[in-house]
Amino acid sequence: xxxxxxxxxxxxxxxxxxxxxxxxxxxxxxxxxxxxxxxxxxxxxxxxxxxxxxxxxxxxxxxxxxxxxxxxxxxxxxxxxxxxxxxxxxxxxxxxxxxxxxxxxxxxxxxxxxxxxxxxxxxxxxxxxxxxxxxxxxxxxxxxxxxxxxxxxxxxxxxx
Amino acid sequence: xxxxxxxxxxxxxxxxxxxxxxxxxxxxxxxxxxxxxxxxxxxxxxxxxxxxxxxxxxxxxxxxxxxxxxxxxxxxxxxxxxxxxxxxxxxxxxxxxxxxxxxxxxxxxxxxxxxxxxxxxxxxxxxxxxxxxxxxxxxxxxxxxxxxxxxxxxxx
Numbered sequence: 001x002x003x004x005x006x007x008x009x010x011x012x013x014x015x016x017x018x019x020x021x022x023x024x025x026x027x028x029x030x031x032x033x034x035x036x037x038x039x040x041x042x043x044x045x046x047x048x049x050x051x052x053x054x055x056x057x058x059x060x061x062x063x064x065x066x067x068x069x070x071x072x073x074x075x076x077x078x079x080x081x082x083x084x085x086x087x088x089x090x091x092x093x094x095x096x097x098x099x100x101x102x103x104x105x106x107x108x109x110x111x112x113x114x115x116x117x118x119x120x121x122x123x124x125x126x127x128x129x130x131x132x133x134x135x136x137x138x139x140x141x142x143x144x145x146x147x148x149x150x151x152x153x154x155x156x157x158x159x160x
Numbered sequence: 161x162x163x164x165x166x167x168x169x170x171x172x173x174x175x176x177x178x179x180x181x182x183x184x185x186x187x188x189x190x191x192x193x194x195x196x197x198x199x200x201x202x203x204x205x206x207x208x209x210x211x212x213x214x215x216x217x218x219x220x221x222x223x224x225x226x227x228x229x230x231x232x233x234x235x236x237x238x239x240x241x242x243x244x245x246x247x248x249x250x251x252x253x254x255x256x257x258x259x260x261x262x263x264x265x266x267x268x269x270x271x272x273x274x275x276x277x278x279x280x281x282x283x284x285x286x287x288x289x290x291x292x293x294x295x296x297x298x299x300x301x302x303x304x305x306x307x308x309x310x311x312x313x314x315x316x
Contacts, residue, residue, distance in 0.1 A: 008179050008203075052205050072180035072276045076187070076316060098222075104279030140316055144187045147313030148297075152191035152271065155295045156170065156247065159269060 002132070003063035004033035007071045008050065011038030012096055014121070015088050019067055020044055022125045032059060065131045070102035070117070075109055076140070084134040086116040086127050113137035170195045173245035173268075175236075175259040177220060177252065178203045184251040184275060187315040198243055200236070200255060214243075221254055233258045240266055250289075251275055257285040264292040271295045276315055278303070 004019050006012035016035050020042035023031055031045035034056070041047060051059065060066065060077055068074040070087040078085035087110075089103045090096035110117035114136045118124040143149060154160075165171060172195040176185040182201055186209065189197065198214035199206075207215045218235040221228035236258040240248075248263035249271040250256025260270045272293035274286040279300055282290075286309070290296045296309040304311035 053209060073183040074180075076180070076183050079316065098224075101277050101279065101283075105277050108279055142187075143190045144315040145313040148188065148299075148315065149191045149313075151297070151310075151312035152188055152249075152273075152295075155269075155271060156172075156192060156195065160294070 001063045002028075002031045002128075003059045003066045004031060004035075004047075005051075005056070005059075005066065005068045005074055006034060006036050006038070007069055007074060008036065010090075010096060011036040012069050012090060013038045013040040014094060014096065015067070015069065016040050016042055016047070018088070018121055018124050019128070022128050025125070026129075032063075034059070065134075067128065067131070069096075070106035070109075072105060075105070075115060079114060079136060079140040080142070082136060082139065084116070084131050084136060086118060086124075086131050086134075088118045088121070088124060165196050170247055171243065171245045172197045172247045172249060173200060173240070173243055173259065173263070174198070175200045175248065175250040175256045177201065177255055178206075180277060181251045181253060181256070181275060182206055184273070184315045185249075188249070188251070188273060192249070195247070198245070200239060200259065202255065218255055229254060233262075237262045240268075244268075247271070249273070252283055252289075253285045257289045260289045261292045264294075269294045271297070272309075273297045273315075274299060274303070274309060282309065 017040050023044040033047040034051050035047045065084040066078045067086045070089045087106050089106045092100050106117040109115045116127050118127050172192050176182045199210050200216045202220040204217050218232050221232040240262050245268050247269045248259050251273045260272055264270045270293045272289045274282055276299045298309040299314040301311045
């Protein structure tokens with residue numbers, strides 16, 4: 001099962017449509033999508049507007065791979081579980097977000113081999129073909145880096 | 161002002177909006193072990209993730225929704241008056257900005273951690289909140305500066 005998620009804020013129909021086209025071409029039906037309040041409904045697999053945190057975590061745990069926008073929440077949860085993740089960054093010019101910040105996030109994580117990134121739409125089908133065999137590099141602990149925890153702890157204890 | 165509780169535990173209000181902001185907030189909370197922590201966010205279903213800690217919600221709002229933002233600001237201020245935390249910590253966005261700004265005014269120490277999502281420049285809320293934050297952190301070394309935020313690691 002491939003889990004498609006666009007997060008909780010604005011819809012991301014462009015991603016859902018691209019994945020739906022891929023599923024149709026490859027004859028895949030074993031996908032599930034969380035699509036927000038988007039107007040595009042996938043034809044080849046089931047979808048739902050929103051998931052509770054518990055449902056989201058269950059979908060993440062049970063899936064073979066994740067396709068998503070480049071939100072930090074989705075990236076962190078996929079890395080925690082060691083799931084292969086392919087992201088398509090949202091574009092401000094398409095009204096998908098208010099700034100192009102997802103590009104920076106995606107480029108950073110893709111450059112270190114932790115996720116796959118489709119910079120352009122036409123890269124997405126090919127990357128989806130190989131997604132389930134992609135193994136993210138490194139692993140993620142359950143909390144922030146020791147350096148950050150120490151710095152915040154010092155602020156808590158010493159006030160600066 | 162009730163900065164600490166009986167027993168001398170620091171009262172902390174941890175604030176974020178939804179999605180990645182909340183997940184990033186959860187990952188720094190181990191730094192507050194031993195404090196009395198209350199949470200403020202925008203989604204009621206996050207309550208299940210904080211055990212029995214006091215948990216509050218405000219309406220979600222962005223800067224494209226002035227009326228929603230005003231309502232959110234009033235609610236955040238009201239909660240700060242009720243709780244009187246000694247320390248406010250946030251990962252953004254809008255409710256965190258209000259909490260840092262009003263928290264500072266009410267005498268709390270304030271910590272803004274700009275989201276991991278802001279690689280190339282600070283978030284708008286983060287840039288505005290910096291002057292009210294006693295500790296202003298970015299998660300990207302390239303965004304750190306003497307007048308701006310400090311870099312001290314990432315939530316990953």
